[in-house]
Amino acid sequence: MNQAELNAAPATPFTHRHAAHCESGSVANLLSHYGRPLSEPMAFGLGSGLSFAYLNFIRIQEMPLIAYRAPPRGIIKGVSASLGIPFQVERFRSPNAGTARLDSLLDQGRVVGLQTSVFWLPYFPEDMRFHFNAHNLVVYGREGDDYLISDPVFEHPVRCPRADLERARFAKGMLEPKGLLYYPKAATQLIGMVPTPDNITRSIRRVARTMLAPVPIVGTRGMRWLARRIARLDPKDAATSRLIGHIVRMQEEIGTGGGGFRFLYAAFLQEAAESGSMPVLAEFSTRLLDIGDEWRAFALAAARMVKGRDAFDPPAIAALFSAQADREAAFFRDLRRALA
């Protein structure tokens, strides 16, 4: 579709789909709208979304950065590169300019993805509003003073008043969005852009490379390092409970689809096995589901200690954690070999 056709095209209603993770959900819903049907797991997989990082030197509200996923915006970039779909990406100096641009795109019938803070979005439940600036959502229209928003981590579309969305887009601090908006470029022919086995293989190798990287802070080595740190914690110190709770939060609470994104990635491997005609991936999907279950077991054991139902036992928690590092190291070594 070229620019003129896009402008002339009647506005297709936007289909909202509930997703586990904001970035993969937004990209999948956005591309599906523009004519390239894409599931959330496929977006997550092509974007090499799975990871692990323990960056002790980056502190966010006194807690070290712990992530079970790739850095923000990686999924958009990965999907864009794998499918050969260029995205128009814009940032703005001033909130006024950002809002004016968003309005004019919406008035042209365009649906756009945004990066925002979570804290300033009034439709989020109070207890989930923290200062995290790399949330993703899709805006598909406006009505009066409200924007019509498809926030993929919500079950249904929501509305957000103008002033609040502007605030959320221009929140300051770490990972600040600077009004970032994105959409597939108009001239792109999206239909027919299917993930090839080659794209899939490359995206999986990227994950395996990170997970097995010979550096101490990412992948399975990062897990082992964190496990060693946990083992040394003082069970009576309040900071111990905070750190353990923080790890579980990063694994389960932050839109991961359960088990620190492992179930979501297993869904990708399953879809890739079938649609990408790579049957070898099916058994890896099942194996990763089992690893995800072990992550859930770890979360349960840890949360019981945080809640005070079980006595704090840092070495036991550390042992669960490093067993996961062993499982994932073996998993990714086998996966890499299977794709060689």
Added chain:
Amino acid sequence: MNIDDVPQEGNATLAGVRKAVYARGANNRIVTVASAGWEVEEIVTQQAVDIFSNYAAAARARVKAGESSPLEYWMYARRMDLATFAQSSGIWRWRIRRHFQPARFARLSPTLLDRYAHALGISRHTLVALPRDALI
């Protein structure tokens, strides 16, 4: 995780919002299921919320005792630590810390108060006093 194992026990911190999780359904297909919540998540989210509530409560007591200014209370009540507050207001940490002194805070210019109030998303009028009831 199988579909039947997806927790539906509820999670007060979600206020009725359901989250999508991935689980194994019929014919081993992995599908999304809307989950009403898992207690594990509730425990850790509540812990994160409580950390700020506790900081805010302690700051509130200090303000009442004349040892700190409402600025410190509001920072925590809006779920910020000093680093986040410094970034969102564009004011250096040491300067903010000085403005936690009640005497200095009382002398702040309207311009600076507005900057703080904007960063916190409250009005200047609200910023200069403690709210009657604790907010979080």
